[in-house]
Amino acid sequence: MQTEFIKLNTGKCTACWKCIEACAKNVIGRINLPWHKHAKLINSGNCTGCQKCLKICEFGAYELIQKPN
Numbered sequence: 001m002q003t004e005f006i007k008l009n010t011g012k013c014t015a016c017w018k019c020i021e022a023c024a025k026n027v028i029g030r031i032n033l034p035w036h037k038h039a040k041l042i043n044s045g046n047c048t049g050c051q052k053c054l055k056i057c058e059f060g061a062y063e064l065i066q067k068p069n
């Protein structure tokens with residue numbers, strides 16, 4: 001899943017939830033079932049491309065696909 005600026009590879013996500021706290025735009029939500037946990041993008045249109053999610057994720061789940069102006 002992706003926004004205009006970043007791509008989230010849920011397969012790399014360990015559900016630490018740091019990116020959710022880091023995103024000031026509430027772009028990131030969670031799937032939090034006992035057998036299935038990972039971050040998900042819920043408000044992709046609000047993403048500014050600030051890359052805070054990308055920088056805080058220790059597992060490389062985020063990738064920059066376009067630099068913001």
Ligand code: SF4
Pocket residue numbers: 012013014015016017018019020038039056057058059060061062
């Ligand atoms: S910071 Fe990375 S590992 Fe942690 S919830 Fe976000 S995407 Fe998943």
Ligand code: SF4
Pocket residue numbers: 003005006022023024025026027028046047048049050051052053054
């Ligand atoms: S790039 Fe910034 S605004 Fe977009 S999801 Fe990541 S932390 Fe949120």
